[in-house]
Amino acid sequence: MSKGARATLVVVGFAVALALVVYGVVGWMLHKPPTISAQPSSTPGVVNVSIQVDGSVGTGPHPSWVGYRVQNANGQWVRTTIIQIPAHSDVHFTVYQYDSGSGFRNPVWDQVAGTVGGVAYLNGKPATYFNDQVGNGIGHSFNVPALGINVPFAGVNGNASNFCTAGPCTMSQLHNTITFDVRTGNPGSFRWQCFVPCGLGFLNGNGGPMTTIGYMGGFLKVVA
């Protein structure tokens, strides 16, 4: 092989290696769930976030996993857990909870905290805590450690005929509606997670969807 040919080969080799690295980084490592912004409401200074929690998300690489969906401006339910909300404003959360429930590993998360008035409304009824040992238990929860927010979402009857078996779920299917308001402060990116051991088939129920962004944990991005 001539010197020129060898040089070409080396250059091509490095180019291929570089291409592989770039492909690996861009094609896979930078992948993140999309960010959905809160929707404006009729009341000035208040924005709406609508969320549904599915017993199985039905789409994507893990259709059988539990997961959150957030409604975008076009009314579509997007499978994501990254929610963008404005700073220093009231955010009105509406959660449609379609999953059956169980207990918390630590019942301290029964307490509602960090919301306006320290209350959340289950199907319109206010409560400061929800007992995870009664009824259908707790389906999922919404906990933002840095903002002190904790809201449990009561579960529905998993044996009902109109139980939603695959997301995105529709309003005609069995669900609980939980609403609460949050007053945001300074901008920042705050992580949130669910505390119900809902990663079925994983030890302690904390694997799978619980450890993957886009299912049972994500970020609340408070922007100016």
Add this chain to the structure above:
Amino acid sequence: MAIDYSKATGTGSSSGAPGGGGGGLLKPSIITAIIGGVIGWLVGHWIGNSFTQGYQQVQGSGSNDIAEILGYIGMVIGWFAGLGALNYPIKKMFGAEPEADEPVTEKGWTKYFRYTLDHKTVGVQYLFGMLIYFFTAGLLALAIRTELLSPTYHIWSPDTYIEIVGEHGTMMMMMMTSVVLGPFGNYVVPLMIGTKRVAFPRLEALSFWFTPISYFILLSGLWQGGFQSGWTGYAPLSVQQGVGQDTYILGFGLQGLSMVCASTNIVATIINYRAPGMSWSRLPVMGWSMLSLGFTMILSIPVLIDGLYVLALDRTAQTALLYSGHGGSSFLWENLFWFFGHPEVYLLAIPGFGLVAEIIPVFARKPVFAYKTSAAGFIGLAILSFFVWQHHLFQSGMNPDMRPLFMLTTELISIPTGFIYLVGMGTLWRARIRLTTPMLFMLGVYFNFLFGGLTGVYVSDVPINVTVHGSFFVMAHFHYTIMGGVIFAFFGAIYYWTPLVTGYQLSEKLGKIHFWTMIVFFNSTFMPLFAVGLLGMPRRVFEYAHRLQFLNQWVSVSAYLLGASLLFFAITFVWQLAVTRRPTVRNPWGSRSLEWFVESYPPPAYNFKRVPVVLSWPYEYGDANALPVADIVNETKDLDPVGRA
């Protein structure tokens, strides 16, 4: 009995070539191995899926660890079948008389992609393999540093980030254990001890071919959700994880098997295949370090494999050895893992020291100082390394009464480590020093390891450990000892032995640019991390205190520059070997060691025309009248080389 020269020159029987028959693409090579691997994966995965459908954890999680593990096991079997590595064991079952272990005398570059029995080919395969693994894991390190540019803004998703951390750690720790044993232990040590063959060439070849498949399996984890448990894989977190954790188990386990194979071969070779006259007191220091390394691996790695196996069972057969809710204990993993894990870090340090003590006398023109002490140092490190594992668990809550004891054993390790410094200082005292590139790297090891060793005192002191355990301080400490130690020694060894291995001389100028940039940016990267750790930043986090942002950014930028220095090496190294190809002079460094007195560079098949008879100690640099190291040394050709650097 006459010496059979036909074998020695490689014109004799080549029936030892594994696989035999067939030609072209069907001849066993990496291509058939990949085909075999794919078929094996499909079969294993299918078997795994076929009987597990009803299993509760499979239905619940939507993922199947049993199919995953069986698929990879099938892949490994297919890979080795495709390589032709299984032909010989199967033939043996039918009573074939073992051939004398004939190295393959195949010519040309394709032999590097085959399962070959020539220790030199395996050494070269290892060298390039290790460089690829090192650079892959290094890129992952840069990905980590990119995330840490900001305390709150996240480049990667947190799950991706923690998976990158785990991949970087696991790949570095498992692959770099072979970074000296693989390329230089296999290539150079048999030459150093004057043998024409090694004890178990098939184990040696097997040990290399475990590494690409282990690399592939581990890396494939990134595309399957990764594993979030880091390289330490603490249970029960590692039991909880998804299928990515299986790639950790198999990747690490296969690399463990590779190390067992490699060390069995190197131990048996050094003990049994030394040339006549190569007494224990003449064995090169490198040989002593490889021997200590081999024994340490043999006694520690089965325990790691046990641990990984137990973890795999907890994840598939639902045993509960690591889960206290069903009668197991998470402490069991910590014990099994660190019983391997601490010898492991000495497995990384010992070969680095061996290279240092081997190479420094060449450039000091003096005998290695306190030869017996250096050998004792390696053996002392190897033995003590088995009695310190609990120092990783000072805050774990187990056996507090044992802490003073483990603090003592850990600090005792400073003594054999200190021997290495004694050897270095004594060898340089009243020496005639040439600051060539390899010499600079070896001095770099002394410079870096000093910080690693001194901070080791902090880490081993239980009251200080309360502050530094699990922080960036520990992380900086072990990067100083491992990267600052063995990786610097590895690069020095590349510059030192490339003329022998390839016949081409590397540029001193480019080598020195590489050295100076690497040592400056290495220190600039890891020195601030001691402060970062002391100031309260834990390892493996993606969010940290705002006040640490400047230090972290400094570190990240330094890490990029360190990466650039290594890239510079990669480019110049490949360019010089592939394109410019400057032929080397004979014995370019003026070494007395036996490996330089082979017929040609690279050495011919079977290394030596005739078995050398060792006449003197290899380090007689101080005595102009000393006998040459062996009777094969040609007075005019070898002892008055042109290339006095």
Add this chain to the structure above:
Amino acid sequence: MSHNALDDSRSVEATRKVIPKLIALWIVTSLIASLLVWFVLGPHLPPGRMTDQAAGAQFDIRFVSTLVPPVLFFIWIFFGYSLIKWRVKPGEDPLAPAADFRGNSKAQGAWYIITTVVVLFLAAFGTYYLVVPAGAGGGEGPSPIWTPGVKNMLQVQVIAQQWRFTYRWPQFGGMETTSIFLPVNTEIQFNVTSLDVIHDFWAYQLGVKADANPDVNNVAFTKTQQLGRFTVRCDELCGVWHGAMYNYGYVVSQAQFQQWATQMETQNAAVTKLLPKYSTTYTPSYAGNGGGYYPPQDPNANL
């Protein structure tokens, strides 16, 4: 120096004269550096002096750091001198033999003895400062052997779970809080445990670190001395949110602490009733909360 004299520089006589000078240089440089470390850097070393244990850790780090310069300078001076003095000069035959000695029993013997003495001293030092400050703030497992010897310590149970710490206060009606306030001038016993995987409770400014293991109570002691804020971080990798598993705590006056505790007790009263009975470990009920990984039968139940 002429070229002819070069080899004289490698003679025993020449080097014998220089060794005392190098040692003098070593003593001066390391003394200056050690004094600087002790007096200038020392008081600012982490983790501060918020508790007895933190102050103890600071003292240990300060002491060991003071020992570092002598070692560094010894190695640097001897390496540096060799490299400068005995580097091959232009015109010199680089391959000519230098001195021919393979060892030096005095130097080697001194080295062995000095390193051994230093190491044994450090081990004794470490043991003393581990035992005396009640385990130096480290986790001592369920039955601690080095205790402050004080009755009625403030009991704080630290419950780690994926991925938050909560705190339980058996002396305050068994309430559980997500925040942590501690009274000043108080001996505190942390009982650290976990609900799932291994975590680690690292209260940096308190000088406390203890792994949180499932089904194990890991006890650590500290005595608060100063008011202020401290950071609690998880220090064993526990999964995806490990990096975000932190919160802040406060050491406050005893009165403020009582006020906070009473307020929390009232506020959490309803949920406190739902909590399991206080125990040093915290095992979630077997049925339902395990994610269905292991088969549903409880191994403790009689067959």
Add this chain to the structure above:
Amino acid sequence: MSEITEDRPAVDEEQLYHEAALGSLWWGSRISIALTITAFGGLIFAYFYLRSLNSNGLWDPHHQTASVLLGSLILASVAGSAIIQTVGSMRLRRGSTIDWLVAGSVSLGLGVLAAGFQIWELTRLNFYPGASGYGGVFVAFAPVYSFIILGHMYWLETLLVRLVRNRAVLDGDGGVGISRQPKAENFRANVEGLTYAWNALAVMSVVFFILFYVL
């Protein structure tokens, strides 16, 4: 010997590497014993560690034990196999090739039987793997044990077939157990290595029996 010139001492290369190969077989078999001991050592450590910790009282709450009958059969097979093979190899050394072939074959049969029993036992446990600490350790131990038994049996099988196939080469010069031919010496070193390794495993088997079935 004509190539050797000057003052070079005579090096009989074939003899040198023959002896090196014998040494490597010695070391190889001892290393395999070390690997076996450390591999089981980890599991035995797990046994004692979990037993002494007894997390949540679940080491062995219901005193479940794998089938003692099968356990005894396994131990008897392994021990019998090891003893027969050892006696056979002693006969081999006295020149009786056929005795070793017979003893080796019986030994092979018993060893395979032991592995078979072990796998069978694993499929009919009266507890599920996660039921207790004991259950977990036993389930972890059994496959490793049968795998390592089979590994030794592979070694024995290759030796048996090698002798049968190469009898003409190996058996000259007074029988393979006595012959001074390098190939015969190599073969004997191999048999000797196997004997040590297999007996070491048999001794360990007694320990395993006590741990898993008696205690």
